Amino acid sequence: MTPLPHRTRIVVLILAAMTLVAMPLVARADYPAFEATLTEPGGVIDLSAPHHLAVSSDEIKAWVERAATALTHFYGRYPVKHVSITVLPGGSDVNGAVEYDGRRIEIHVSGDTTHADLVADWMLTHEMFHLSQPELDDDYTWMSEGMADYLEPVARVRIRQITPERFWRDLVEGMPQGLPKPGDRGLDHTHTWGRTYWGGSLYWLIADIHVRQKTDNKKSVRDAARAVLDAGGDGSQDWNIDRLLDVYDSGVGVTVFKDLHNEMGGKPVMVDLDELWKSLGVIFDGQNITFNDAAPLANIRRGIIAPEK
Ligand SMILES: [Zn+2]
Incomplete structure (x- = not known):
């Protein structure tokens, strides 16, 4: 391996030091998230979400269950055997959701999201439907x-x-x-x-x-x-x-x-x-x-x- 030029090495060291300092702070702010395992007919959902939301962990769980219920009724079972759903802080209301490879969903929930916002949300159900179709060109x-x-x-x-x-x-x-x-x-x-x-x-x-x-x-x-x-x-x-x-x-x-x-x-x-x-x-x-x-x-x-x- 070619040694890194001196200046680059310093930058790498500074970045490494910053990461070591910053990581626990980020982790304390949002993680350890509350974690829950939800069981649906035919599938298991591993859920993690940050603590610092205006809604409780029970309200977050009820929101995920509500979305999952729509899928389970529609298909007669949950579409995949296992999915990880990660709730990330940020944005406004429920936003910025992505589904990955039929195995993982990330969705943002802002700090001021209310119970009513969760009840009105359609986005998580939409992402769960992406679990039920193959990737296409x-x-x-x-x-x-x-x-x-x-x-x-x-x-x-x-x-x-x-x-x-x-x-x-x-x-x-x-x-x-x-x-x-x-x-x-x-x-x-x-x-x-x-x-x-x-x-x-x-x-x-x-x-x-x-x-x-x-x-x-x-x-x-x-x-x-x-x-x-x-x-x-x-x-x-x-x-x-x-x-x-x-x-x-x-x-x-x-x-x-x-x-x-x-x-x-x-x-x-x-x-x-x-x-x-x-x-x-x-x-x-x-x-x-x-x-x-x-x-x-x-x-x-x-x-x-x-x-x-
Ligand atoms: Zn979509």
Whole structure:
């Protein structure tokens, strides 16, 4: 090994000394965090979080359990056998969450986050959904984000963590951001925020409607998503898009995911959202959501938000 130049060595020594001094201070401020092991059907969650939050460790645990419950009801089990969830301090409210390799989630909770903020949070559920789909090539980030964005509220409305009115309102208000703008080249080639998150979510909503139309409302995106997990396709795996689409379609017994990708992946597809909400019987007057049970797809709308049995 070549000796380090003198000046570099001094810098290294200073850095080493600073680290030795600083580490225990950081550790005392935020760690040892409280640690807890939560058991869900089919999975174990190792949780650690700092002490210096406005919410108690019991409130943090209840928040994680609430998010996990949505996944467990949706899939019939927790999507992975083991995950570590690390709560980090900082930011505002609940923010800055990342899922890694189907094994780990990091999520920030600020020091002034309240109990109400935790109850209103959707982000942890969203990250947990990332545990339930293989990693894809970068062109298909919209597929991963669309899955988590659409299935998170579907799972939560079906156990009434959110109301049907809230579920539809969020879609009606948010979905226009997912429509193609001038210059769009389809979901696979347009990596803007709107097309990735809301465009992906729109793909999933349309897939859900088509699956239900083709199966007399008996199958849904849930059957597709369960099939991928049953095939071992959790977040620790790397799959190509064709395999994923094949397994989604095999889970519902009809070709929807593949066809829809052929349609929306390579070129911009404009969706008439006003017509879509009208056909589902979702009416938003700018303030309140109401429902029209005489609408042609009213039964599909009811199927999407039907309580889990
Ligand atoms: Zn995400």
